[in-house]
Structures are given as C-alpha cells and as structure tokens.
Amino acid sequence: MRGSDRIEQIYRDVVRRNPGETEFHQAVKEVLETLGPVLDKHPEYAEHKIIERLCEPERQLIFRVPWQDDRGEVQIARGFRVGFNSALGPYKGGLRFHPSVYLGIVKFLGFEQTFKNALTGLPIGGAKGGADFDPKGKSDGEIMRFCQSFMTTLYHYLGEYTDVPAGDIGVGTREIGYLFGQYKRITNRYESGVLTGKSPQWGGSLVRREATGYGTVYFVEEMLKARGDGLEGKTCTVSGSGNVALHVIEKLQQLGAKVVACSDSNGVIYDEQGVDLQVLKQLKEVERRRIRHYVEHRGAAQYLENGCIWDIPCQVALPCATQNELDEASARRLVENGCIAVGEGANMPTTPGGVRVFLNAGVAYAPGKAANAGGVATSALEMQQNASRDAWTFEYTERRLREIMQNIHRDCFETAKEFGSPGNYVIGANIVGFRRVAQAMLAFGVI
Numbered sequence: 001m002r003g004s005d006r007i008e009q010i011y012r013d014v015v016r017r018n019p020g021e022t023e024f025h026q027a028v029k030e031v032l033e034t035l036g037p038v039l040d041k042h043p044e045y046a047e048h049k050i051i052e053r054l055c056e057p058e059r060q061l062i063f064r065v066p067w068q069d070d071r072g073e074v075q076i077a078r079g080f081r082v083g084f085n086s087a088l089g090p091y092k093g094g095l096r097f098h099p100s101v102y103l104g105i106v107k108f109l110g111f112e113q114t115f116k117n118a119l120t121g122l123p124i125g126g127a128k129g130g131a132d133f134d135p136k137g138k139s140d141g142e143i144m145r146f147c148q149s150f151m152t153t154l155y156h157y158l159g160e161y162t163d164v165p166a167g168d169i170g171v172g173t174r175e176i177g178y179l180f181g182q183y184k185r186i187t188n189r190y191e192s193g194v195l196t197g198k199s200p201q202w203g204g205s206l207v208r209r210e211a212t213g214y215g216t217v218y219f220v221e222e223m224l225k226a227r228g229d230g231l232e233g234k235t236c237t238v239s240g241s242g243n244v245a246l247h248v249i250e251k252l253q254q255l256g257a258k259v260v261a262c263s264d265s266n267g268v269i270y271d272e273q274g275v276d277l278q279v280l281k282q283l284k285e286v287e288r289r290r291i292r293h294y295v296e297h298r299g300a301a302q303y304l305e306n307g308c309i310w311d312i313p314c315q316v317a318l319p320c321a322t323q324n325e326l327d328e329a330s331a332r333r334l335v336e337n338g339c340i341a342v343g344e345g346a347n348m349p350t351t352p353g354g355v356r357v358f359l360n361a362g363v364a365y366a367p368g369k370a371a372n373a374g375g376v377a378t379s380a381l382e383m384q385q386n387a388s389r390d391a392w393t394f395e396y397t398e399r400r401l402r403e404i405m406q407n408i409h410r411d412c413f414e415t416a417k418e419f420g421s422p423g424n425y426v427i428g429a430n431i432v433g434f435r436r437v438a439q440a441m442l443a444f445g446v447i
C-alpha cells in the first residue's frame with residue numbers, strides 16, 4: 001500500500017475510535033497529511049505500525065475534582081491527564097484550566113506536545129492535562145482549594161521520572177505553587193523535578209516564565225533571517241494577553257518591532273503608537289483585570305469590544321490565545337493587508353483553511369509545535385537544574401533557549417528542503433518530530 005493510502009486509512013480509524021473529539025481529529029490529520037513521503041522512504045515504520053501506535057495515547061486518566069467555593073457550596077469539576085507518548089522521556093506537558101476543556105482538547109494538545117517535545121532535542125515525552133474548571137472570578141482561596149483537590153488525585157501518577165506537568169491556559173506560577181505544595185505535603189518529598197514553571201524562589205528556572213513568548217519571537221526572527229529580512233521596524237499584532245502574549249510583546253519590542261494590538265476573549269486593544277507593556281503587565285499580571293481597562297491609562301488607544309484582531313493591518317501576526325482563533329477569512333484579510341510572517345505562540349491557533357491560505361500566499365508560517373517549543377524546552381532546562389540541584393543565571397538560560405530555537409528552525413528548514421518543500425515549516429516540523437519519536441519506538445520493540 002502507498003504511504004498516503006495507508007495514512008488515509010489510519011485517519012479514518014482515528015475518527016471512528018475517538019468520536020466527537022474534533023480538535024484531536026484536526027491535530028492528527030494535520031500531522032498525518034505530511035507523513036506519506038516518510039512512510040514511502042521508511043517501510044519499517046508502517047511494518048511496525050508506528051503511526052497507529054502514536055495516535056493512541058499510552059494512558060488516559062479522567063477524575064472527579066470536588067472542591068468547596070467561598071460560600072461553602074460543593075462544586076465538581078472534571079480533571080484529565082493524558083500521557084501520550086514516553087518514547088523520548090517522561091511524560092511532559094502543561095495543565096489547562098478552562099471551561100472548554102474536555103478529552104478531545106487534552107488529546108489534541110498531548111498529541112501535538114509529543115512532536116513539539118521531540119523537536120526540542122531534549123529528553124521529554126508528550127502529555128497534557130487540565131480541568132473544565134473556570135478560574136475567572138475565583139478568589140485565591142478557591143483557586144488553592146481547587147488545586148489541592150486536583151493534586152490529591154493526580155499525585156499518584158506523577159514523578160520526576162514518570163510525568164512532569166507545567167502550566168498552560170489558566171495555570172501560572174500561582175497555581176503551580178498550590179499544586180507543588182500539595183504534592184510535597186502528600187508525598188513527604190521535596191521533589192522539585194515533578195512540576196515545572198515553579199517560581200525561581202523555590203526551585204523554578206529563570207526565563208521559564210518568558211520562554212514561550214521569547215522563543216516564538218526567536219523562531220520568527222530566524223524565519224525572516226532566512227529570507228534576508230528582520231524584525232526591526234515591523235508592525236505586529238499579538239492575540240491574547242496572557243503569559244505567552246505578554247512575553248511575545250516584550251521580546252518583539254526588545255528587537256525593535258512595533259506591537260499595535262493585543263486582545264482577550266472579550267475584545268481588542270488597538271494602540272497605533274505601540275502597546276505600552278508596563279501598563280499591560282500591571283493590569284494583567286498584578287491586578288488580574290481585563291484589557292478593556294488599558295484605555296483608562298492610554299487615551300489614544302482604542303478598545304474594540306468583540307473586535308477581530310486579524311482585521312488590523314500588520315506585517316507579522318502572532319496568535320497567542322487559543323486553538324482555531326485564526327480562520328480562513330482572517331488569514332485572507334491578513335495577507336491582503338500585507339502580512340508576511342505568522343508565528344504561532346498558541347497551540348493550533350490557525351484553522352486548516354487558514355494554514356492553506358498562508359502557505360499558498362508564500363507567508364513565512366511557523367506552526368505552533370515548532371514556534372512555541374521554547375516554553376517546554378525551558379521546562380526541560382528547569383528539570384536539568386533540579387536534577388543537579390543548581391540554578392542558572394538569566395543570561396545563560398536565555399542563551400540556551402535561543403540556541404534551541406535556532407536549532408529547531410534549522411532542523412525544520414533543512415528537512416522541508418530534503419522532502420522537496422523548501423520553506424514549508426509544517427512539513428519540516430512534523431517530519432523532524434515524527435522521525436525522532438519513531439526511531440525510539442522502533443528501538444524499544446512492541447510496547
């Protein structure tokens with residue numbers, strides 16, 4: 001059977017065996033579509049059913065998370081942890097707390113994470129988890145009790161050599177603190193390497209907080225460099241206003257680009273003179289408020305309630321909020337308005353139709369699994385520091401991050417060329433990640 005026919009059959013089976021999990025189907029399809037030529041070149045992958053095994057998570061945990069709100073009322077959330085693939089290292093990937101979380105979201109993220117982690121070149125397998133808990137409007141005490149309940153079940157399945165969670169949407173340093181505190185208390189172990197994204201005051205790595213955003217910008221810088229261009233003076237828009245978006249904005253500004261817009265799930269800030277990061281950080285990181293309040297501090301800026309950030313003209317677009325936030329129509333508008341590069345800080349933010357538009361228009365398009373790998377890569381650096389009971393400087397850690405992003409870019413770039421699609425980072429990233437995982441799986445036999 002030809003590689004592409006085999007792949008179609010595998011995809012049909014994935015859809016049949018995982019009904020209703022549309023985001024998971026989408027993530028699998030996007031990867032599988034690029035692997036036909038790899039199967040033709042490596043018949044051993046088909047013979048050992050590597051792709052079929054890769055599409056089936058190694059383990060999936062769904063659990064009840066009961067907690068009490070500030071009025072004493074009992075609330076019940078659903079918790080998840082999916083260990084997707086441990087061929088290259090312990091399960092590694094973030095936790096997402098958002099009302100939209102269900103198994104299909106966790107599986108799409110875990111599947112992507114497997115390839116992303118392989119791309120980093122560091123010894124980490126792929127996983128994801130979270131809960132359909134909505135942290136918006138919750139008090140500190142409610143967040144703490146929720147995290148404690150979540151960890152009280154999950155701790156059985158974690159360990160520095162087994163499964164190492166971190167943050168994602170709705171999970172930052174505060175939540176990692178409550179989770180780690182509970183893990184330490186129940187297990188009677190100060191096992192720093194069991195979670196990453198910790199505060200540098202108690203075992204975290206410097207630069208982890210900034211890493212996803214900074215790494216995404218480094219990747220875009222490399223893409224532009226490969227085309228004889230750079231970020232200096234470029235007008236950029238960045239969706240979202242969370243951890244990733246804020247640090248994308250920070251690094252873009254450091255490199256001389258101008259960021260004119262950011263957003264949240266309610267609206268868009270358009271600041272033609274360039275976003276004031278200090279104001280934004282104060283609002284988001286310190287006061288934990290919505291971006292609509294930004295205009296109270298910057299008179300010239302506009303708040304566009306329910307606006308679409310991709311309507312705003314830019315040369316570089318950086319989707320850093322959530323999956324499928326940039327559709328085909330938005331991609332068309334971006335191209336019409338002169339967009340030349342897209343770097344995905346978020347996971348799968350562009351729909352398949354949107355990706356096609358970018359590739360056909362010759363836009364330098366960096367898929368999330370390559371562009372945002374700096375976050376998990378720096379998590380792996382945090383694990384290294386924890387294992388050696390060491391703490392590196394900011395400068396050293398950032399240098400490591402930058403080298404990792406440059407290496408990922410080079411590997412994707414060269415592999416795309418090898419497979420006859422120069423400049424196509426989708427093909428490059430999928431094939432590099434897949435081959436690394438596949439080689440380890442072959443070595444381990446049928447497990």
Ligand code: NDP
Pocket residue numbers: 094098100167168169170171212240241242243244245263264265266320321322323345346347372373375376
């Ligand atoms: P945060 O929780 O810090 O911020 C999320 C941001 O995205 C907020 O501005 C939020 O707006 C917006 N957002 C979330 N969900 C939606 C939605 N359904 N519709 C519209 N806007 C939404 O999360 P992060 O910054 O950590 O994560 C952002 C993206 O980056 C995610 O896709 C995540 O998977 C990815 N990522 C994160 C990494 C990390 O290290 N943190 C690493 C690699 C990828 P609002 O406040 O209105 O909800």
Ligand code: 2IT
Pocket residue numbers: 092093094095113116164165166167168196347372373375376377379
């Ligand atoms: O999507 C991601 O790569 C993350 N949320 C970070 C995972 C991690 O383990 O640092």
